[in-house]
Amino acid sequence: MIDPSTPFAMLAGVVPPALLTNASSLLLMGLGNRVARVIDRTRTVAVVMAGAQDEPVLLERLQFQADLLKQRTRALSHAIRLAYFAVGGFSSEVLITVLAGVLAQYGLATGVKVASVIALLIGILSVGSLLSLCVLMVRESTLALDNLQEEARTVMLEASRRNVHS
Numbered sequence: 001m002i003d004p005s006t007p008f009a010m011l012a013g014v015v016p017p018a019l020l021t022n023a024s025s026l027l028l029m030g031l032g033n034r035v036a037r038v039i040d041r042t043r044t045v046a047v048v049m050a051g052a053q054d055e056p057v058l059l060e061r062l063q064f065q066a067d068l069l070k071q072r073t074r075a076l077s078h079a080i081r082l083a084y085f086a087v088g089g090f091s092s093e094v095l096i097t098v099l100a101g102v103l104a105q106y107g108l109a110t111g112v113k114v115a116s117v118i119a120l121l122i123g124i125l126s127v128g129s130l131l132s133l134c135v136l137m138v139r140e141s142t143l144a145l146d147n148l149q150e151e152a153r154t155v156m157l158e159a160s161r162r163n164v165h166s
Contacts, residue, residue: 013097017123021090024130027137028083034140035076041147042069058161061154068147075140082133089126093119 045065052058100115 013100013119014094017090017093017097017119017126020126020130021087021094024083024086024090024126024133027130027133028080028087031076031080031083031137034072034144035080037144038069038072038076042066042073045069055161058154058158061150061157065147065150065154068143068150072140072143072147075136075143079133079136079140082129082136086126086129086133089122089129093122093126096122 045062049059049062049066052062096115096119100112100119103111103115
């Protein structure tokens with residue numbers, strides 16, 4: 001067992017949440033890129049839909065794509081909240097662990113215990129958020145691939161329709 005009053009104990013308590021903070025931050029950056037892609041695609045689909053009012057089959061395909069994009073938007077919105085919670089939680093956990101180390105240096109065992117329990121609870125909630133975020137990202141990735149397949153079907157439909165009319 002590591003003596004909790006040593007600097008090594010504090011370092012052992014700070015490093016894992018710091019690494020998880022970094023991992024959560026990287027996921028959050030990736031979420032930003034995904035949101036930008038959904039925004040771009042939604043705008044494109046809206047423009048094409050506006051010009052396809054007299055083509056019911058194409059309009060139906062585009063509406064399906066728009067529905068998938070709405071689902072992606074909801075998933076990403078929820079995922080961003082979870083990512084921010086995880087980043088904030090892990091960052092807080094690091095600070096509370098440092099505080100516990102300072103309290104240990106002053107021999108305040110009760111304060112160390114309280115800070116350790118708080119850090120543990122925040123860590124559990126943060127890891128739960130990170131796991132939920134990963135599950136949501138799998139769902140959103142599946143929706144993105146479904147949307148890509150639907151885009152390909154729509155392009156093929158349009159190409160065959162143009163060949164028929166040529």
